[in-house]
Amino acid sequence: MRNLTQSEVIARLAELERAVILFHVRPDGDAVGSAFALRRALALRGADVWCVCAHRLPDRLAFLCDAEEEQESVLPDALPERFADAPVITVDTASPAQMGDAGVQFLPRIVLMIDHHGSGEPYADHYILPDASATGEVLMPILAALCGGDELDPLVAARLFAAITSDTGCFKYSNASPATHRAAAALIENGMSVPADEINRLLFDRKTAGTLAAEQIALRNLRTFADGRVVVSTLSHDERISAGLMTEDTDTMIDAIRVLDGAQIACMLKQQEPHPNKPGVWRASLRSTGIDVAAIAACFGGGGHIRAAGCSITAETAEEAVEKIVGFCPTPCNGSFF
Numbered sequence: 113m114r115n116l117t118q119s120e121v122i123a124r125l126a127e128l129e130r131a132v133i134l135f136h137v138r139p140d141g142d143a144v145g146s147a148f149a150l151r152r153a154l155a156l157r158g159a160d161v162w163c164v165c166a167h168r169l170p171d172r173l174a175f176l177c178d179a180e181e182e183q184e185s186v187l188p189d190a191l192p193e194r195f196a197d198a199p200v201i202t203v204d205t206a207s208p209a210q211m212g213d214a215g216v217q218f219l220p221r222i223v224l225m226i227d228h229h230g231s232g233e234p235y236a237d238h239y240i241l242p243d244a245s246a247t248g249e250v251l252m253p254i255l256a257a258l259c260g261g262d263e264l265d266p267l268v269a270a271r272l273f274a275a276i277t278s279d280t281g282c283f284k285y286s287n288a289s290p291a292t293h294r295a296a297a298a299l300i301e302n303g304m305s306v307p308a309d310e311i312n313r314l315l316f317d318r319k320t321a322g323t324l325a326a327e328q329i330a331l332r333n334l335r336t337f338a339d340g341r342v343v344v345s346t347l348s349h350d351e352r353i354s355a356g357l358m359t360e361d362t363d364t365m366i367d368a369i370r371v372l373d374g375a376q377i378a379c380m381l382k383q384q385e386p387h388p389n390k391p392g393v394w395r396a397s398l399r400s401t402g403i404d405v406a407a408i409a410a411c412f413g414g415g416g417h418i419r420a421a422g423c424s425i426t427a428e429t430a431e432e433a434v435e436k437i438v439g440f441c442p443t444p445c446n447g448s449f450f
């Protein structure tokens with residue numbers, strides 16, 4: 113297993129005639145944009161390429177792969193027979209665990225891993241740039257080299273832009289470096305099949321009715337603690353069922369509450385499907401403006417990053433779940449708050 117140079121990656125990609133591109137479960141805009149940008153760039157060189165993920169693509173990302181490709185599904189079952197022994201490249205996938213059920217099938221055939229997560233466990237020859245905002249940013253010069261220094265195909269450029277804007281939260285997060293902005297500017301100058309403002313609208317400025325209904329519940333159940341520094345909300349299983357919400361509708365509830373002015377820690381508690389004779393299990397999503405919420409999650413056997421973490425809490429009622437998590441949040445008295 114080797115750490116490759118950029119020119120080695122370009123050389124390896126250039127000689128591929130057939131390949132599978134694999135990306136992580138719960139696919140996001142960076143994974144899908146990067147995979148389909150790479151797919152198209154290789155296809156334009158005459159290679160036969162197919163994208164695979166153990167989870168189906170969310171509808172909101174369908175615009176990233178609805179062009180002329182004949183590919184209808186990324187699910188492993190849909191992989192055409194001719195790819196049965198094709199080499200596999202992964203993008204944006206830091207560890208085998210992130211491949212979900214596809215890991216067992218594809219892991220032995222992975223010849224190249226392209227990523228930007230510094231914390232991963234390399235599982236093949238790899239090219240990882242931890243300072244890059246997104247795998248799309250890592251791929252941009254590689255795909256530019258593959259097209260021989262000519263202008264990037266407009267569809268490739270749009271997919272790379274989508275990957276970058278997705279992982280930087282529309283260039284809002286601290287990972288959006290000067291190099292990131294320069295890469296995005298170069299893609300806009302290159303020309304894209306979808307304009308930048310439209311890509312950003314499609315990724316950031318639209319929500320399903322189910323998402324809005326879930327956010328409505330998040331706001332209705334919102335409570336604050338520690339003089340407004342801690343904001344918590346809950347979604348019980350009964351509330352979710354009676355509102356007709358799918359699990360994916362509830363993903364942005366944490367974002368709806370964390371924006372409350374003055375909040376330094378936000379926690380969204382979602383009750384999991386109850387089992388008979390078993391107390392309720394509540395999935396906690398934690399966000400912060402700088403306080404280490406991974407440490408709070410660790411108190412319940414969870415983990416994550418300083419500003420974003422998660423854990424599971426056992427509690428009979430929403431009230432009990434809230435009490436438990438708030439009990440582990442820092443207070444103004446112990447000096448943990450700013």
Ligand SMILES: [Mn+2]
Nearest residue numbers: 142204247279
């Ligand atoms: Mn990424």
